[in-house]
């Protein structure tokens with residue numbers, strides 16, 4: 684199925700871009716209830732999503748085109764090995780999550796940054812959902828992982844993993860990564 688080209692922007696419209704060919708056939712819409720996604724929103728000065736989820740569209744980085752304000756991309760991480768969370772330096776808006784290396788070709792895009800997300804189809808997976816017994820579990824995860832793996836492997840085979848706005852040709856992030864210290868994280872207002 685051919686996807687749609689969807690415009691996105693940070694809160695203040697400085698960092699703008701297009702999800703190219705986006706749709707249910709080229710990515711998976713996911714809700715994530717995990718502690719890190721929530722902490723990332725609060726760290727970035729965005730509204731606390733709890734008890735709700737962070738809304739994501741998981742796809743390949745070559746579908747992300749930055750049209751303006753690429754110099755505002757600012758990655759942070761909660762650990763040395765943890766994924767990179769990319770916010771817009773201008774207004775703090777959380778935008779993307781990527782692996783540490785472009786070779787693992789995936790990105791989770793914050794769908795709140797789209798003017799209209801209908802073209803992405805329905806949410807097909809829910810991660811770290813709190814169950815009635817207090818534990819956390821996943822719904823629709825098998826399909827999510829299958830799509831993730833198929834897209835990442837496809838991008839490796841085709842070479843399209845190299846087409847990414849997040850890393851330079853040497854595989855380094857395009858902006859310096861801020862490692863959030865334990866103290867910084869512990870100081871976040873997370874009731």
Ligand SMILES: [Zn+2]
Nearest residue numbers: 693695773774
């Ligand atoms: Zn902004």
Ligand SMILES: [Zn+2]
Nearest residue numbers: 715716717720
């Ligand atoms: Zn999460």
